[in-house]
Amino acid sequence: MGGLSIWHWVVVLLVVVIVFGTKKLRNIGSDLGGAVKGFKDGMRDSNGESGAEQPPSQVTGKVENEQNTIDVAAREKN
Known part of the structure; x- marks a missing residue:
């Protein structure tokens, strides 16, 4: 009585x-x-099995284009 049969x-x-x-x-x-x-x-690509290289910003942890980075807290009102 505890299990379900094939007909159920x-x-x-x-x-x-x-x-x-x-x-x-x-x-x-x-x-x-x-x-x-x-x-x-997605899992295969994230493990690096796809053969594609990761962008340098992900490999080294450095931001490539630091001169275009804006610090929102440092901005002054005019």
Whole structure:
């Protein structure tokens, strides 16, 4: 009595298909698959396996263009 049999899962699946419809479930599945693929690609790129070099600002921690940096607290009113 504590576990669910296969017939319980069939009824649950049938109710879900009736409520949401097959087209909406297919769209949800493709969106979920695209999100998982994007996540995997992002993880692969962040680990450096893609072969692309990281920008120097991320590697060294230095800002390349310091002359264009504006310190908001140091700005004076005219």
